[in-house]
Amino acid sequence: MWHLYLPIAGNSVNVFLIFAMGGFVGLLSGIFGVGGGFLMTPLLIMIGIPPTVAAASDSNQIVGASTSGTLAHYRLGNVDFKMGILLLIGGVLGGTVGVYVIKILRHMGNADFLIQITYVLMLGFVGIYMFMESLQGLRRKAEVEAVPKKESGYALMVKRLPWQTRFERSGVELSILMPLVLGIFVGILAAIMGVGGGFIMVPVMVYLLRMPMHVVVGTSLFQILFTCVNVTIMQANTNHTVDFVLALVLLIGSTLGAQFGATISKKLKGDQLKIILATLVLVVMVKMLLGLLLRPHVLLAFIGGH
Amino acid sequence: MSKRLFLPVIMVCTGLSLMWHPDFARAAMQLQIRLAPNVILMGATYNGTRLLVSGAIPKDAEAFVRVTGMPEDVHLKKKGRALGILWMNLGSVGVHHAPSVYLLCPSKALEAFSKTNQEDWHRLGLGFEALQGSVELTPASEDKDTLFKEFVRLKQSKDLYAMYENTISYGSMDGAMRSFSATVWIPSAMPQGVYEVEVFAIRDGAIVATGTQEMKVAEVGLPAMLSSMAFDHGTLYGVVAVMIAILAGLLTGVVFKGGKGAH
Numbered sequence: 001m002w003h004l005y006l007p008i009a010g011n012s013v014n015v016f017l018i019f020a021m022g023g024f025v026g027l028l029s030g031i032f033g034v035g036g037g038f039l040m041t042p043l044l045i046m047i048g049i050p051p052t053v054a055a056a057s058d059s060n061q062i063v064g065a066s067t068s069g070t071l072a073h074y075r076l077g078n079v080d081f082k083m084g085i086l087l088l089i090g091g092v093l094g095g096t097v098g099v100y101v102i103k104i105l106r107h108m109g110n111a112d113f114l115i116q117i118t119y120v121l122m123l124g125f126v127g128i129y130m131f132m133e134s135l136q137g138l139r140r141k142a143e144v145e146a147v148p149k150k151e152s153g154y155a156l157m158v159k160r161l162p163w164q165t166r167f168e169r170s171g172v173e174l175s176i177l178m179p180l181v182l183g184i185f186v187g188i189l190a191a192i193m194g195v196g197g198g199f200i201m202v203p204v205m206v207y208l209l210r211m212p213m214h215v216v217v218g219t220s221l222f223q224i225l226f227t228c229v230n231v232t233i234m235q236a237n238t239n240h241t242v243d244f245v246l247a248l249v250l251l252i253g254s255t256l257g258a259q260f261g262a263t264i265s266k267k268l269k270g271d272q273l274k275i276i277l278a279t280l281v282l283v284v285m286v287k288m289l290l291g292l293l294l295r296p297h298v299l300l301a302f303i304g305g306h
Numbered sequence: 307m308s309k310r311l312f313l314p315v316i317m318v319c320t321g322l323s324l325m326w327h328p329d330f331a332r333a334a335m336q337l338q339i340r341l342a343p344n345v346i347l348m349g350a351t352y353n354g355t356r357l358l359v360s361g362a363i364p365k366d367a368e369a370f371v372r373v374t375g376m377p378e379d380v381h382l383k384k385k386g387r388a389l390g391i392l393w394m395n396l397g398s399v400g401v402h403h404a405p406s407v408y409l410l411c412p413s414k415a416l417e418a419f420s421k422t423n424q425e426d427w428h429r430l431g432l433g434f435e436a437l438q439g440s441v442e443l444t445p446a447s448e449d450k451d452t453l454f455k456e457f458v459r460l461k462q463s464k465d466l467y468a469m470y471e472n473t474i475s476y477g478s479m480d481g482a483m484r485s486f487s488a489t490v491w492i493p494s495a496m497p498q499g500v501y502e503v504e505v506f507a508i509r510d511g512a513i514v515a516t517g518t519q520e521m522k523v524a525e526v527g528l529p530a531m532l533s534s535m536a537f538d539h540g541t542l543y544g545v546v547a548v549m550i551a552i553l554a555g556l557l558t559g560v561v562f563k564g565g566k567g568a569h
Contacts, residue, residue, distance in 0.1 A: 003353035005494065007529035008536055012353040012494035048464065048495060060547050067555025075563065113388055229548050236544025240536050244547045245350075245528075251551050255558035292392045298463060299456045300382040300399070 008243035009053045015249055017047065022253025026065045029254065030072065030261020031268075032277045033217030034198035035062045035224045038284050040250075049246065051302055056235035057243045057250070059228040064251030065258045066225040072262035073218030080169035080215050083179055084222040087205075090183020091197070091227060097184070098191025105192070115192060120288050122189075126203045127281035133207075134274035170211040170219075182208055190227075198224055199281060206274065213270030221258075337361055337517030339505050344521060346492060350528040354494035357521065359411075360487040362480065363507035367514055368413045369474050370432060370506040371488040373521070375407030375466075376499060377440075382460070384453070400444035401457050404437060407496055408467045411488045413474040416508060426511040434458045434467060465493035498523050 005012045021043055025036035037058050044054035073079050105114060161175035182204050190197030198220055205216040236242040265273065339361035346355055359371050379402045386396035410432065412420060420427040428435060438454045461467035470491060477485035488505075500522055507515035525533055536543045 003351055003494075005348050005350060005352035005525075005529050007348075007525060007533040010495060010497050060551055063548050064551035064555040067552045068558045069555075071556065071559035072562070113392075113394055116392075116394055229552075232548050232551075233541065233544035236536065236547060237540045240540055242536065242544060242547055244532060244536075244543070244550075247547060247551065248554075251554055255555050258555075259558060259562045292394060294393065296385050296393055298459045299385045300453065300460050301385065301395075302380075302382060302460075 004245055004249065006049070006053075006243045006246045008241065009049045009057070009246055011048045013047060013049075013246070013249075018246065018249040019253040022061065022065075022250035023257040024253075025250075026068070026254025026257025027261040027264075028257075028280070029062070029065050029221070030069045030258035030263075031217070031265045032198075032261075032273065032280070033069075033073075033202055033220035033224075034277075035059075035066065035228065036198075036254075037062065038199060044246075049243075050241075052239060052241045053243050053246075056232065056239065056241035057246045059231040059235065060242050060244065060247035061250040061254055062224060062228040063232060064247075065254035066221045066228065068255035069221040069258035069262055070218065070225055072259050073221060073265075076214070076218070076262065076266055077169070078214050078218030079222050080167055080211070080219045081222065083167050083170055083205075083209070083211070084219045086176060086179035087183040087186075087201070087219075088223050088226055090180040090185075091187035091190070091223065092230075094184035094187020094189075095191045095227075096187075098188040101188060102192050116288070116292065120285055120292070123199070123281055123285035123288070126200070127278050127285055130203055130206075130274055130278035131282065134271040134278060137271035138275065167211075170209070170215050172210050174209065178209060197227070199284075202277065213273050214265065217265055217273070335364070335507075335515035337363060337505055337507065337515050339503070339517040339519050341503055341519050341521055344519075346521065346523045348494075348498070348523065348525045348529055352494060352529070354496075355492050357490040357492050357503070358487060359490060359503055359505065359519075360485065361505060361517060362483040362485045363505070364509065364514060365479055365482055365484040367507035367509040368416045368419075369476075369486045369488065370413065370416055370508055371411040371474065371490060372432065372504045372506070373407060373409040373490055373492075374502045374504070375405045375496075376501075377403045378406045380404070382457070384448075399448055399453060401453075402442040402444065404441045404457065406466065406499070407501060408434065408437065408461070409490055409492075410434075410469045411473045411490055412469070412471075413476075413486075414472060417471055419511070423511065430508065430511065430513065432506065434469075464495050465491075466495060468493075492523070496523055498525055 002015050003012045004015055004018075021040065025040045025043075028034065028039070029036045037055070040058045040061070041051070041054045044058065045051050049057070070079060158174065158178065161177055163176040164173055165176055166173045186197050186200050186204055189200055201220050201223065202216055205211045205220065206213060211219070232242055268276075339359060342358040342360075343355075346357070357373070363369050379400060381398055381400050383395040384397055384399045385393055388394055388396065420433065427433065430436075438450070441450075441454060441457075443450055443453060458467055468491070473490065474486055474488045477487065486505075490503075500520055503519045503521050505517045506513050524530075532543075
């Protein structure tokens with residue numbers, strides 16, 4: 001009773017457990033604008049889904065959650081379509097480059113080693129930076145509002161770039177090159193690390209594109225939607241690893257979760273969102289680090305997954 | 307060749323070839339066994355099932371039931387230490403000719419025997435360790451003892467290799483025979499295919515009788531439909547999966563807005 005057999009995963013699962021997992025990850029997705037693959041894939045592997053099927057079915061699920069989340073954030077006026085599309089174009093280009101980079105790395109050997117170390121270092125750096133910065137932000141609010149910021153070298157350099165244009169929703173003026181180039185950068189990293197990239201994209205939009213946190217969340221979800229549509233169809237086509245039964249139960253949970261998440265996101269201040277996300281990033285970093293430091297239970301594993 | 311010689315030569319050859327056949331050499335007697343069910347159907351709510359194996363063995367022997375899958379080749383990631391402290395994937399290893407599934411049900415007495423008389427037990431060739439001889443690793447330079455043990459542990463973690471205890475019960479005696487029945491747990495992760503179910507009657511550390519039956523595991527209904535679509539029409543399957551996901555997302559959004567409007 002209450003179990004469903006998953007034909008592609010080749011295993012059965014408890015419906016309520018999957019629904020609850022979808023709901024929880026959808027909630028995070030709606031609050032922070034991340035896909036949640038970093039959390040969902042390991043959870044699915046833990047309950048006996050093969051790694052490749054877990055990753056592919058999760059991207060199918062994220063399509064549902066991010067549609068729901070994007071819609072909710074769009075209603076709140078939090079989606080910058082212009083910025084999102086430019087980042088997306090960059091992301092697709094970067095993803096293609098990334099696939100070649102990983103081939104070269106694999107050829108050179110030691111690819112897994114480089115990737116995991118880079119991942120842990122980057123999560124650590126991003127997490128700590130975000131945490132400190134938002135902590136300062138929260139303290140500053142308590143004292144004086146709106147201290148005039150000194151223009152940094154970075155800001156001056158950004159202003160000199162050609163093709164400046166205004167991004168209405170985000171309230172920033174930037175060169176078109178900025179989101180394109182950063183999109184490529186995130187796309188390359190995401191392809192190499194085999195993750196959706198929400199984790200890297202959110203900090204990039206906050207700190208390098210200087211977008212307000214709430215718009216970052218909505219725009220990131222908009223972008224993740226397209227990335228995951230692409231990944232799902234590609235996986236279904238070439239690897240046959242998308243388990244639709246699994247994805248459907250997950251996404252019933254996650255689309256609901258994303259709606260609640262968007263409501264919660266609205267109630268939190270930008271700095272509060274950032275500090276919670278930073279904590280989450282650091283927790284994932286510590287988990288990965290422990291995975292590297294502790295002896296695995298079994299010294300062999302099936303190929304695939306994150 | 308003269309006619310006088312021909313007949314004895316044929317007889318010796320036939321005799322030798324019969325003795326070479328493993329079943330003939332190992333077991334003097336064939337057992338009749340029954341499976342319930344003979345075919346396991348995996349429908350939409352399938353969650354593994356129990357397989358009942360029953361029959362009769364010589365009354366002074368102990369029963370051992372084994373379910374074996376087809377030999378397969380799997381490629382696995384091997385974890386090891388890098389820089390002395392970090393555990394990570396260090397290359398891959400292929401495991402060849404290991405059965406996909408290996409479920410063992412010893413009787414209580416045999417289970418005790420396997421622990422107290424380990425050497426005799428290994429000679430029977432029925433445990434996990436018996437597979438090690440026929441399994442090959444690539445690259446062949448790998449440490450087979452360690453990796454084979456890890457391979458068995460990986461399979462055990464999915465319940466695809468298992469030793470079930472206390473699953474055999476004996477029934478009434480009938481002349482020189484006594485009836486037995488074994489309940490084997492068929493895990494939901496066991497893939498579609500044909501499996502061999504064997505019963506061994508063991509007396510004084512030797513196999514005295516065997517019986518074999520084929521068992522099928524097959525997907526039916528929704529799982530069968532989805533599998534065939536996923537593998538035969540991958541792109542269409544992906545597009546439909548994405549479209550349903552988007553519709554579900556939009557629908558949830560619309561329902562939520564409707565809910566808010568009522569406030």
